[in-house]
Amino acid sequence: MSAIEIRGLRKTFGTLEVLSGIDLDVESGEVVCVIGPSGSGKSTLLRCVNLLEEPSGGTVTVDGVELTDPDVDIDAARRRIGMVFQSFNLFPHLTVLGNVTVAQRKVLKRDKAEAERVARANLERVGLADKVDSYPEKLSGGQQQRVAIARALAMDPRVMLFDEPTSALDPELVGDVLGVMRGLADEGMTMVVVTHEMSFAREVADRVVFMDGGVVVEQGAPDRVIANPEHERTRTFLARVLDPAAARVGEVDG
Amino acid sequence: MLGGEYGIFVAAVVLVVALADWHSLHVNFFNWSVAKGLFPDIITVGLRNTVIYTVTGFALGLVGGLLLALMRLSSVLPYRWFAMAYIEVFRGLPALLIFIFVGTGIPLAFPGTELPGGVYGQAAAALGLVSAAYMAETIRAGLEAVPPGQAEAARSLGMSRFRAMRTIVVPQAFRVVIPPLTNELVLLFKDSSLALFIGVSLTQRELTKFGRDLASQQGNTTPILVAGLCYLLITIPLGYLARRLEARQKRGRR
Ligand SMILES: Nc1ncnc2c1ncn2[C@@H]1O[C@H](COP(=O)(O)OP(=O)(O)OP(=O)(O)O)[C@@H](O)[C@H]1O
Numbered sequence: 277m278s279a280i281e282i283r284g285l286r287k288t289f290g291t292l293e294v295l296s297g298i299d300l301d302v303e304s305g306e307v308v309c310v311i312g313p314s315g316s317g318k319s320t321l322l323r324c325v326n327l328l329e330e331p332s333g334g335t336v337t338v339d340g341v342e343l344t345d346p347d348v349d350i351d352a353a354r355r356r357i358g359m360v361f362q363s364f365n366l367f368p369h370l371t372v373l374g375n376v377t378v379a380q381r382k383v384l385k386r387d388k389a390e391a392e393r394v395a396r397a398n399l400e401r402v403g404l405a406d407k408v409d410s411y412p413e414k415l416s417g418g419q420q421q422r423v424a425i426a427r428a429l430a431m432d433p434r435v436m437l438f439d440e441p442t443s444a445l446d447p448e449l450v451g452d453v454l455g456v457m458r459g460l461a462d463e464g465m466t467m468v469v470v471t472h473e474m475s476f477a478r479e480v481a482d483r484v485v486f487m488d489g490g491v492v493v494e495q496g497a498p499d500r501v502i503a504n505p506e507h508e509r510t511r512t513f514l515a516r517v518l519d520p521a522a523a524r525v526g527e528v529d530g
Numbered sequence: 531m532l533g534g535e536y537g538i539f540v541a542a543v544v545l546v547v548a549l550a551d552w553h554s555l556h557v558n559f560f561n562w563s564v565a566k567g568l569f570p571d572i573i574t575v576g577l578r579n580t581v582i583y584t585v586t587g588f589a590l591g592l593v594g595g596l597l598l599a600l601m602r603l604s605s606v607l608p609y610r611w612f613a614m615a616y617i618e619v620f621r622g623l624p625a626l627l628i629f630i631f632v633g634t635g636i637p638l639a640f641p642g643t644e645l646p647g648g649v650y651g652q653a654a655a656a657l658g659l660v661s662a663a664y665m666a667e668t669i670r671a672g673l674e675a676v677p678p679g680q681a682e683a684a685r686s687l688g689m690s691r692f693r694a695m696r697t698i699v700v701p702q703a704f705r706v707v708i709p710p711l712t713n714e715l716v717l718l719f720k721d722s723s724l725a726l727f728i729g730v731s732l733t734q735r736e737l738t739k740f741g742r743d744l745a746s747q748q749g750n751t752t753p754i755l756v757a758g759l760c761y762l763l764i765t766i767p768l769g770y771l772a773r774r775l776e777a778r779q780k781r782g783r784r
């Protein structure tokens with residue numbers, strides 16, 4: 277059984293079809309990087325996997341639970357799916373410790389001591405054990421994103437979803453976050469990562485999925501997809517991402 | 531130009547000073563012996579009841595306003611309709627009419643029924659009914675000011691809709707609405723004077739009725755002025771506090 281099974285997933289906003297039939301399996305322990313141009317539906321795909329967006333058609337099954345089943349306990353299912361957002365979305369009115377314990381306390385009903393123990397262990401894991409009492413606004417973007425990762429990990433998720441986790445960061449802070457994610461991958465976490473960081477995809481991903489226009493255009497081992505793409509659309513996209521300066525020339529030509 | 535205006539002002543002052551009957555003014559408005567006779571009752575009865583009516587009315591209005599705001603933003607259509615209708619109706623009616631309705635209309639319509647707390651309950655209910663409508667709009671604006679990513683992050687951690695609202699969104703919204711709610715408290719403090727239309731007993735008199743009763747008893751205006759001073763003692767510092775909070779919030783948001 278795969279950790280994530282997506283079958284015929286469709287999503288429309290009004291008349292705009294954003295996902296036009298996605299089939300995707302993610303095995304337990306696998307790291308899948310999703311790449312593709314802006315507007316291709318990557319975020320929507322991730323958001324459908326934990327039902328932040330309600331799919332218009334198809335099925336999504338995570339850890340054996342079909343989320344698209346109308347009778348499913350969606351709150352229970354979401355506990356097992358960690359999500360990391362581009363904009364961090366830390367809770368500004370809570371300290372770092374509060375951010376990482378609040379859902380443990382209120383959702384998992386862990387007692388205070390247990391929740392704090394788990395929180396500290398996970399903050400340690402992302403290298404921020406000394407920041408427990410800070411408020412998010414006092415942290416750099418990279419630190420905030422690592423707290424967000426710790427917050428998700430504290431719920432003992434079976435899979436982790438990352439939506440462009442480093443896109444809002446200053447370049448010199450990207451490395452810390454990617455380092456944490458690499459560590460998670462090494463520990464065997466099942467991960468789906470939407471990213472433009474091609475070096476991360478190449479080194480950490482087991483598989484790269486290229487999306488465009490609401491469909492999976494091609495997928496495969498990172499070396500194959502990134503270094504030697506089969507499809508013209510993939511080649512065009514990669515040329516732009518890998519060499520933005522050249523891409524601008526190409527766009528003028530096109 | 532400005533000199534001309536200034537001249538008119540000086541002339542008016544001179545005229546008033548020359549024509550005023552200072553002795554009669556002193557006796558009727560600033561009569562020390564009458565003023566001294568008001569204490570301590572004007573504080574222990576008048577101000578005390580004003581504070582009780584205001585605080586209980588504010589508490590009811592706050593709960594009602596929060597409920598209405600949540601209903602207003604609910605995805606359930608009848609909730610939205612109810613909240614919108616309530617807000618329109620109660621903002622469109624004079625507060626005095628509500629007090630007369632609660633004080634006279636309800637006992638007439640349902641003979642034998644009595645609100646818990648008697649007059650105190652009636653005053654709280656009337657103030658609560660009115661202020662709930664205003665607070666609902668304030669709180670709704672506060673709820674809408676919380677970025678949607680906050681609720682999404684909470685939901686993705688497995689919190690239910692209600693839990694996410696209560697633990698993540700509402701506390702953040704309240705920070706935004708504390709200054710306007712402080713202003714609302716000032717308004718309520720003044721509106722509590724309408725309780726005199728409910729038919730209160732001697733010990734239930736608030737400042738305005740207390741001042742009026744003593745003024746007519748003693749044929750002297752001083753009690754009304756002292757009652758007014760008691761209001762200002764509370765409303766001016768509260769209003770100042772509201773502006774301070776507002777200014778601090780503006781600075782914080784930069
Ligand atoms: N809530 C929404 N309502 C309407 N349209 C939406 C909504 N969310 C996304 N879209 C549209 O769906 C399309 C795909 O959006 P999506 O965010 O999934 O793309 P993406 O691949 O993540 O892009 P990016 O790289 O810019 O993040 C876009 O055209 C977007 O405007």
Ligand SMILES: [Mg+2]
Nearest residue numbers: 318319320440
């Ligand atoms: Mg996106």
